[in-house]
Amino acid sequence: MVGMLAAMPPPAPRFAQPGDARFRARGDACPGALRLHRADDGALARVRVPGGVLTWEQADGLRELAGRLGDGELYLTSRGNVQLRGLGAECGSELASRMYEMGLLPSERHERVRNVVASPLSGLDGLGARDVRPWLTALDALVCASEAAAGLSGRFLFALDDGRGDVDALGADVTLRARGDGDAELRIGALESVVRIPAADAPRAALLAAMVFLETAGSSGAAGAASVAAEASGATEASGAGGASGAGAASGPAGSSPRRAPGAGAWRVADLPGGAVPLFDEVVRRLRAAGPPVALGTVPVPGGAPPALGAVAGPGDTDALSVGLPLGRADAVRWRALTDLARDDGAGELRLTPWRGVVVPGVRRDRAPGALDALEAVGLVTGDRSPWTGVAACVGRPGCAKSLADVQGDAAAALPVAPRADALPVHWSGCERRCGHPRGEWVDVVAGPDGGYRVSVVRDGGRTGEPEHVTGDPAALATAVATARAPRT
Incomplete structure (x- = not known):
């Protein structure tokens, strides 16, 4: 195995035309920048941003596109990606071309599988064991260079943790966690078992684990199985990064889609019928066969926590300024405040977090207090005592046809004056799918068909008691949510 690979500049992508066989939707329906999803408020594009890292120019370009092609707002996801909503039905080709020009589309075939979260404060506050940005660059290059990796689903997730345990807690399919001794640990799914590997081999080991997942899940025919197996063994050359023969842009659910992981029909590690243990064992076997020294260990999955808000x-x-976006949404004024700060007083970049926040690195310490005041003035969350701290919601009505309520409006109406310092996070959902809900312990508020909500506490995927059903009284709903958010002793 080798260490980090440099990304090669890809050629401009060719976009397929309507009627092309590549437009057939097959399985994985996750939207992307090329394959748009039709929602009730227009088309939706999901732009993958590995590690959440955007230059200020890229961030400003997204603002311009949202204003010209969509509803004018940018929406952060629980994976640190960006969504544009309210797009017109015919904007697909223009959107894709701009994504390429902005450097957000290095590989057409891989644009929906570049799902990577990374510790947002890595390299900024001295608390992590190492800066994971080199891992991020290397892993993204490896994924884009792998033909077989295009077969991952849009739900498969990599996490790069700098040792502090923040993104290790998110339950990614493949997690790399830095160690203080210079090595790395690779975790599969939510297993406590980890394999220790040299840090220089970590990005390729993460890709190997993803390839073994594809092989375990099954493949479409002998040729596909051979390709996946070859890449899992590290035998495939780094070709195909440009994606010039890949699937094309589309403006609707008939857009291109990479091959589904067939066989078991698994999108993610948690979907494997045999669970994660057989996959982990096979990954360890492949790593040992590839040559680097490995060692097995047990490391409990951490509780994790988002970056503290403020400076x-x-x-x-210099300081890094960490802010939250109320309900993960930013209009043009809020987004421009962030991009202007990154350009004029920061290091020229923004880091989007999996907790729907933004970190702006490199702000001069003497300017940080004034910058935070300016961000707060436009409605961004700059401290843990904001009523918006810990509050999240799906898009709800009118954007989603499946939603039974305007959950974002109802969440805003139920805000406390200020939450308790130890309040549980709360997620409002318009239906039973609970899109974007957090992990760990949280308050689950779900709209019902009678116009009311069910309020309960979820811990490790299970409820801690019977839900409280509240209908027709906003004050009673706010009280029920506030009571549920108070941690049990």
Whole structure:
């Protein structure tokens, strides 16, 4: 096995035309920047942003596209990606071309599988064991260079944790976690078992694990199985990064889609009928066969926590400013405030977090207080005592046809003056799918067909008691949510 690979500049993608066989939807319906999803409020594009890292120019370009082609707002996801909503039905080709020009589409065939979260404060506050940005660059290049990796679903997730345990807690399919001794640990799904590997081999080991997942889940025919098996063994050359023969842009659910992981029909590790243990064992076997020294261990999955809001002391005389977006949404004014700060007073980049926040690195310490005041003035969350702290919701009505309520409006109406410092996070859902809900312990507020909501506490995927059903009284609903958010002793 080898260490990090440099990304090669890809050629401009060719976009398929209507009627092309590649337009057939097959299985995985996750939207992307090329394959748009038709929602009740127009088409939706999901732009993958590996590690959440955007240059200020890319961020400003997304703002411009949202204003010109969509509803004018940008929506952050629980994977640190960006969604544009309210798009016109015919904007697919223009959107895809702009994504390529902005450097957000390095591979057409892989654009929906570049799902990577990374510790947002890595390299900024001195708390992690290592800066995972080199891992991020290397892993993204490896994924885009792998033909077989295009077969991953849009739901498969990589996590790169710098050792603090924040994104290790998110339940990714493949997690790399830095160690203080310079090595790395690779975790599969939510297993406590980990395999210790040299840090230089970590990105390729993560790709190998994903390829073994595809092989375990099944493949479409002997040729597909051979391709996946070859890449899992590290035998495939880094070709195909440009994706010039890949699937094309589309403006609707008939867009291109990479091959589903067939056989068991598994989209993610948790879907495997045999669970994660056989996959982990096979990954360990492949790693040992590939040559680097490996060792097995047990590391409990951490509780994890998002970055603290406000100024985070960085290197030298700089701070990183960490802010939240109410319900993960930013209009043009809020987004421009962030991009202007990154351009004029920061390091020129924004880091989107899996907790629907934004970190702006490199702000001079003497300017940080004034910058935070300016961000708060436009409605961003700059401290843990904001009523919006810990509050999330799906898009609800009118954007989603499946939603039974305007959950975002109802969530705003039920805000406390300020939450308790130890309040549980709360997620409002318009239907039983609970799109974007958190992990761990949280308050589950779900709309019902009678116009009311069910309020309960969820811990490790199970309820801690019977839900409280509240209908027709906003004050009673706010009280029920506030009571549920108070941690049990």
